[in-house]
Amino acid sequence: MTDAPRTGPVDATRIPRYADPGTFARLPRADQVDQVDVAIVGVPFDTGVSYRPGARFGPGHVRASSKLLRPYHPPLDVEPFHAQQVADAGDMGVNPFDIEEAIATIERRSDELRADGAKLLTIGGDHTIALPLLRSLHRDHGPIAVLHFDAHLDTWDTYFGAPYTHGTPFRRAGEEGLLDPEHCMHIGIRGPLYSREDLADDDALGFQIVRADDYETGGTAAAVERMRARLGDRPVYVSVDIDVLDPAHAPGTGTPEAGGLTSRELLATLRGLAGLNLVGADIVEVAPAYDHAEITGIAAAHVGYELLSVLALDRSGESQ
Ligand SMILES: N=C(N)NCCCC(=O)O
Ligand SMILES: [Zn+2]
């Protein structure tokens, strides 16, 4: 990274926030800057869902809900848009009628967008998209420590015989050798399963679990401690299914489950990643048709801001 001046967001004291076509956080487009450290990229795809559709509209909604973000992050003492060049690379053009073609496109576009060293923060889209993104990252980093925030395990085998769905990406990733089984973790798991075997299968893939209920007993600090111990110094991919939040904090999603994290707990947990080796991240399952007053969109935008802030600390070599 050089000390070249960075192009930051549009100044909200000169051009009102609601005035322009929406990039994430009013950042420049990728084609407006010389070099990109972190690319925000939308993946408007929801053909993998098992219940409510609509996450294909997630990228636009999260961008629209991100206009109020400001340049300075006090708890981490970092300016995520100045410590690194962040830019919005727009949306991938993925086929809504052919899941296998869609995931091949996502994998190829991830390779292309990362070719010059940019890291990706991807906005879904349903959780299916994590599989091709991990395939792409595995080529550069080998087995990945996946930190997965979700109400659901997403390690099921098939739905209606279909192997590529939003409930199965981490099962496929494990089978394909993309995961580092000593260093993966789910956070926020809760609710009914199909059977006991779901947990045994999940365990065999290498996931440890911080359950949503664990926040009741140990609080955020204990969750962060377990998370950091599990991830160590491995290359970490952070996958945030917005349904990790309680439906009160994220109604706009396709498979809501009661009893989830508050947005404060999620944001504070993400902050606990400072200093770890993040190689990429996604925010998935935002389905705006079920949202109200941008509750879910704003939560997702702040998740993005926390991720960009810990990425900035990675790059500058600072840590908490
Ligand atoms: N939201 C995600 N990623 N997965 C949910 C799968 C839930 C199910 O239909 O059993
Ligand atoms: Zn989920």
Ligand SMILES: [Zn+2]
């Ligand atoms: Zn999920």
